[in-house]
Amino acid sequence: MFESLSDRLTGALKDLRGKGRLSDADIDTTCREIRLALLDADVALPVVRSFIGKIKERAKGAEVSGALNPAQQVVKIVNEELIAILGGETRRVQFAKNPPTVIMLAGLQGSGKTTLAGKLAKWLKDQGHTPLLVACDLQRPGAVSQLQIVGERAGAAVFAPHPGTSVGDSEIEIRVADPINVARAGIEEANAKQYDVVIVDTAGRLGIDMELMQQAAGIRDAVEPDETLFVLDAMIGQDAVSTAESFRDGVGFTGVVLTKLDGDARGGAALSVREVTGMPIMFASTGEKLEEFDVFHPDRMASRILGMGDVLSLIEAAEQHFDEEQAQATAAKIGSGQLTLEDFLEQMMAIRKMGPIGNLLGMLPGAGQMKDALSQVDDSQLDRVQAIIRGMTPAERTDPKIINASRRLRIANGSGVKVSDVNQLVDRFFEARKMMASMSRQMGMPGARRQTR
């Protein structure tokens, strides 16, 4: 996500380090590098100009601070201005006072609307809402059945125009497969069956055209959405800005969703969208899987772009998937050196619920520079570790000391790996257990005491 931009910006700012004072010339040089980095990343020119103008002005006028050295002060300013470009505050979904809340999705074909519908539905369900997906993309072949598939994955109901394909036993008859009628009928269905959020998926075209805009505007008038989300593929480069402007003028929207942020493209155009349209970025999608999606936090994104990691998102993901009691019990076991392979397996599975491991590591500070190493972090290695532990008996998992040579051979055969893989895992486990116990003693963690092995 914004890796090359991130590399360039951190590079530009690194050159300032170690300087006791910054001259105007130092600031000019740094600003020039930042400017080039932003332009190379496809950030729109007017946005770059005003951004650089602000940085220069603030950096040159900066008071000498006791807490920060000059380089840190510039980083702080760049960070704050980046947060401002990205919208400042996190913008949350505004739910209607009288349900259902209607959320309409608009954007070009292939931007990721249908996928997003599923992601939103899952996200809403996780918060206790009862979303209904309404299939109004009747243009793209397969769009309706695709929505049904993502709806099923998300565990959400789908209202679709073809008889026999709608979930539930809708009495509302749809006579003509006209997207506007379908949209209206979808709202009636939600009212009748008390769904509290309606997500309306609309058609897109490959390029902007009048008919598309009119259809989207017609659906908008029929359903009076509380939120209209403009879905923008971050990989489309420079076109992002003009596409956003056309949708703003043709349909209007209340928020932007950036998709495909996992791609390697420059992506900077997407960073201009807030400045150019004045509308907030509300969500970010970073992959095809339902869980690869999150609320967009300008501050976290800025610190991620500046290579300061995204520790808050990581903590949130952890909070969502970790069981507090279990975590405390594990911490106590770690402290006393009594962690078993069974605990280790449980922890590993809990971590993996948070998503692919490379994504998680990518949120850590400094991850930008480690991206080559990260791209080699492979979930299949973890699969192998899991297979080996699963090949052990409960007694072996609880007390790995009993795993002698013949047991190792049996485990290797049973889990389809080499004996050396089993050896490596067991040895590393002992090492890690020792190290974690000593770390937790130093940090005064619960249950910390001298361990026996």
Ligand code: GDP
């Ligand atoms: P629609 O035409 O706007 O409904 O777009 P789709 O939802 O069908 O998405 C188009 C393609 O982009 C599909 O192959 C999706 O799997 C893929 N896609 C959607 N969102 C993302 C994302 O965040 N990252 C990646 N890598 N692919 C995505």
